[in-house]
Amino acid sequence: MKLNSILVALTVTLLAGVTAAQIDAFHPRKKLRPAAPMQRPLPGGAPQFGDALPGLDAVSRQAFVLGREEFEAVETAAGGLGPIFNGKSCVECHSDGATGGASVITVTRFGRMLNGKFDPMDQFGGSLLQRFAIDPAAQEHVPVEATVVAQRMATPIFGAGLIEAIADQDILLNAQRRQADGVQGRVSMVTDVVSGKQRVGRFGWKAQQATLLAFSGDAYVNEMGITNRFFPKENAPNGNAALLARFDLVADVEDAVDPATGKGDIDHAADFMRLLAPPPPLRLSVSAAAGGKLFSQINCNSCHLPVMMTGANRLPALSYQPVALFSDLLLHNMGALGDGIEQGNAKGSDIRTAPLWGLRARTRFLHDGRATTLGDAVLGHAGEGAVARDRFKALSAVQKQQLFDYLKSI
Numbered sequence: 001m002k003l004n005s006i007l008v009a010l011t012v013t014l015l016a017g018v019t020a021a022q023i024d025a026f027h028p029r030k031k032l033r034p035a036a037p038m039q040r041p042l043p044g045g046a047p048q049f050g051d052a053l054p055g056l057d058a059v060s061r062q063a064f065v066l067g068r069e070e071f072e073a074v075e076t077a078a079g080g081l082g083p084i085f086n087g088k089s090c091v092e093c094h095s096d097g098a099t100g101g102a103s104v105i106t107v108t109r110f111g112r113m114l115n116g117k118f119d120p121m122d123q124f125g126g127s128l129l130q131r132f133a134i135d136p137a138a139q140e141h142v143p144v145e146a147t148v149v150a151q152r153m154a155t156p157i158f159g160a161g162l163i164e165a166i167a168d169q170d171i172l173l174n175a176q177r178r179q180a181d182g183v184q185g186r187v188s189m190v191t192d193v194v195s196g197k198q199r200v201g202r203f204g205w206k207a208q209q210a211t212l213l214a215f216s217g218d219a220y221v222n223e224m225g226i227t228n229r230f231f232p233k234e235n236a237p238n239g240n241a242a243l244l245a246r247f248d249l250v251a252d253v254e255d256a257v258d259p260a261t262g263k264g265d266i267d268h269a270a271d272f273m274r275l276l277a278p279p280p281p282l283r284l285s286v287s288a289a290a291g292g293k294l295f296s297q298i299n300c301n302s303c304h305l306p307v308m309m310t311g312a313n314r315l316p317a318l319s320y321q322p323v324a325l326f327s328d329l330l331l332h333n334m335g336a337l338g339d340g341i342e343q344g345n346a347k348g349s350d351i352r353t354a355p356l357w358g359l360r361a362r363t364r365f366l367h368d369g370r371a372t373t374l375g376d377a378v379l380g381h382a383g384e385g386a387v388a389r390d391r392f393k394a395l396s397a398v399q400k401q402q403l404f405d406y407l408k409s410i
Contacts, residue, residue: 032074047280049158049361050098053317060275060315067272068099070265075224077134080254082225083247084130084140084237090219090269093154097361100276102156104364107131107223109341110146118342121146125238127341128222138237138247148348150339151368152205158358159278160203163325164212165310165318168200174305174328181387183302185330188352190344193217193230202329205339205354205367206346216270220255228255228266274318279358281324282409291406294399298391303328303353303384326356326410335383339367349383360408374404 047054052064071090075081086107087093093105108129111120120127124143133139142149175187188207192199192214199210209215214230221231232253236244255264263271284292295301304326313319331350338349346352351367359365365377381389395403 031076031079047277048098049279049358050100051277051280052275053161053277055317056275056315060317063268063271064275067268067270067275070268071272072099073265075226078250080226080250082132082134083138083244084125084133084235085225086130086132086223088224093223094157096156096363097158097279097358100157100160100273101358101361103154104369106151106153106369108142109150109152109339110142110148111341112145112147118148118340118348120342123239125236125240127343130222130225130235130237133237133247135247138243140238143238148340150341152339153364153367153369155203155205155354156279156358156361157273158276159323159325159355160212160276161274161318162278162310162321162323163202163329163355164274165313165321166202166308166323166329167311170308170311171200171202171329174308174330179302181299181302181384183299183332183384185303185328185332185353185384186345186350188331188344188346200329201344202352204343205351206341206343207329207331207352208343208346212270212273213266216266216273220266220269226254226265227252228264229253229257230266278324279361279410281357282360284409285405287402288405288409290399291402291404294395294403295406298395299388301326302388303330303332304356305353324357324410327353329353332384334381334385337366337380337382337385356407357410359410374407375400 052061056064074089081088091099093103094100096102108131109127110129111118111127113119121143124145125140129142130140172187175185188201189198190201190208190210191197192210194211194213201207201210203209203212203215209218217228217230220226220228222235225235227234234244234248234252255266257264305328306324306326308323308325310318310321310323329352331346331352333347333349334351335349338351340348342348359374363372365371365374366380371377371380378389378392392400392403
């Protein structure tokens with residue numbers, strides 16, 4: 001056997017017997033595992049929501065399983081949860097269809113316009129409100145000084161590794177495409193906390209994160225109050241340092257890295273997201289096929305670009321793969337549909353084009369979940385989406401149903 005083959009075989013053998021209890025021994029923060037296993041895709045057969053990417057080697061499949069366990073694990077106060085938080089586990093907000101989906105749970109963002117500029121109100125604990133606390137005395141509230149308050153739903157992460165594997169330059173090229181109807185997307189350039197480099201943002205409603213490890217670290221500290229090596233500073237309740245000192249009883253950094261693997265909990269969660277398969281498309285019916293043509297005719301595809309490609313990647317399952325995400329991953333001025341919150345170079349009216357794949361696993365739509373039907377979601381478009389919206393209005397009832405059938409198939 002070649003040396004590489006021997007090392008892979010040895011690694012698989014070592015990992016095969018690793019249990020959740022042993023993982024917790026490496027990462028001794030106290031947390032709870034679900035009493036009953038989450039719903040799992042059936043082995044074999046047609047692809048299901050929640051499957052791992054096809055074609056993974058044994059080491060990557062084991063990383064997926066361990067990552068899913070971490071994603072579903074419930075944090076506790078003894079292990080560092082809080083003192084303020086929005087959820088106790090990743091799956092709490094990502095479960096529709098299977099572990100990794102969206103949900104109807106929303107988080108609150110707030111801020112204010114001050115001297116003509118957006119103020120995220122950092123001194124008041126903004127712009128993200130944590131709705132829960134380990135003690136009522138630490139409970140946050142929206143400051144009375146806030147003039148902008150918005151809701152955001154959790155985004156699904158099916159196929160997130162494929163999105164991460166799209167080369168920056170390909171997203172930049174999307175911004176250079178000449179579009180009709182006044183559509184002109186912008187790239188969100190961010191500083192990736194993992195590499196320290198300027199990268200193209202692609203995750204989050206404002207495309208505020210470029211990589212899944214950064215996305216994971218951000219979520220752990222801001223949604224669960226778990227500090228980590230990339231985000232080592234705890235959130236103070238409404239910016240009150242005295243309350244933080246009173247209730248932050250677990251020493252930071254709370255997510256320790258296992259020296260044997262070089263990974264912490266945020267790494268395992270990122271592994272799960274990276275190796276999670278995209279939503280499985282359905283075979284198009286006659287109605288859905290007709291809807292696909294309408295999708296292009298009314299110019300929905302100017303922003304919801306049907307397919308992109310990944311670049312070279314160390315994992316063959318992510319290398320040079322088609323990504324049928326139905327998004328250009330750009331920021332667009334959506335006018336009145338915007339949430340008023342500024343993040344990075346994203347303005348209050350800007351929203352990243354939401355990927356449309358897997359829509360059939362969702363029950364609410366748009367960034368704040370205001371739309372309960374696909375028709376309401378289309379009608380809610382404004383700004384750069386207004387012309388396509390008006391073309392949708394002009395469709396017959398049969399044509400609208402054909403379009404919906406198509407959207408529920410991708």
